Amino acid sequence: xxxxxxxxxxxxxxxxxxxxxxxxxxxxxxxxxxxxxxTAEASGYTPExxxxxxxxxxxxxxxLRGIVASSVFYSDSQDAIHDVQQAIILRFAKAGPCVIIGxxxxxxxxxxxxxxxxxxxxxxxxxxxxxxxxxLGSTNASEIQRLMSRKDNxxxxxxxxxxxxxxxxxxxxxxxxxxxxxxxxxCVKLIVEAAGx
Numbered sequence: 200x201x202x203x204x205x206x207x208x209x210x211x212x213x214x215x216x217x218x219x220x221x222x223x224x225x226x227x228x229x230x231x232x233x234x235x236x237x238t239a240e241a242s243g244y245t246p247e248x249x250x251x252x253x254x255x256x257x258x259x260x261x262x263l264r265g266i267v268a269s270s271v272f273y274s275d276s277q278d279a280i281h282d283v284q285q286a287i288i289l290r291f292a293k294a295g296p297c298v299i300i301g302x303x304x305x306x307x308x309x310x311x312x313x314x315x316x317x318x319x320x321x322x323x324x325x326x327x328x329x330x331x332x333x334x335l336g337s338t339n340a341s342e343i344q345r346l347m348s349r350k351d352n353x354x355x356x357x358x359x360x361x362x363x364x365x366x367x368x369x370x371x372x373x374x375x376x377x378x379x380x381x382x383x384x385x386c387v388k389l390i391v392e393a394a395g396x
Contacts, residue, residue: 202394203292203313205304207358207366208320210350211327211334213378213386215300217320220387222298225394230291231300234284242283244276249284252277281361301354305371306362316394319372320386322379 204221208214215231222229239246281303288307291297292315299308308315322330324347331343358366369375374393376386 202296203304203308203315204296204298204318204390204394205308205315206298206300206318206320207305207354207372208301209322209327209367210347210354211331212320212322213330213383214320217378217383217386217390218298218300220383221390221394224387224391225296225298227296227298228291229298229300230288234287234291234299234302237287238280238284241287242280244280248276249280252280303358303361306364316374316390317372318390319367319369319375320378321367321375322377326379 204218206214206218206221208217218231219229235246235249238244238249242249244252284302285307288299288302288304289311291299292304292308292311292313305315305317308317324344327347328340328343331347332338335343335346337343355366358364362371364371374390376389378386381389
């Protein structure tokens with residue numbers, strides 16, 4: 200198995216958990232938080248700032264950044280973080296088979312013409328809300344719904360900004376899986392089987 204597996208995911212759909220199990224099953228590294236740490240070290244930004252700007256942007260921020268980007272005096276920290284993050288993703292990918300979570304990794308791998316298997320994981324709101332409730336330790340339904348919506352909208356805007364493509368559009372991925380209806384075990388099995396193809 201010489202493929203790099205990228206996993207994009209809706210918030211609360213279990214993409215990290217599924218990716219972690221796929222990596223373990225295949226005996227290859229999983230890169231998620233490592234990308235944040237190494238981007239912070241290489242860029243000089245704090246891990247918190249990399250975490251905040253390294254995968255998400257609101258639609259309003261995207262529009263405003265587009266307007267002020269033409270200014271000679273404007274320096275966009277998100278662009279700088281994205282560039283460093285992209286180089287780190289490529290370094291991990293070129294080192295050998297691995298699983299990379301989020302951060303437009305599918306497009307980074309595609310542009311580098313590396314052999315990738317690109318996966319998108321989604322689930323219905325009920326399944327995601329249960330998972331988010333467990334992660335937050337909260338049962339406040341409106342808070343959970345707001346967070347899911349905000350995270351997904353931010354990921355969509357970020358992906359659109361840096362790839363020019365629509366996040367979650369099945370045409371951008373090799374496999375699209377519904378973790379709510381399929382369950383994590385079957386999602387892991389399907390990804391592992393596809394990776395070996």
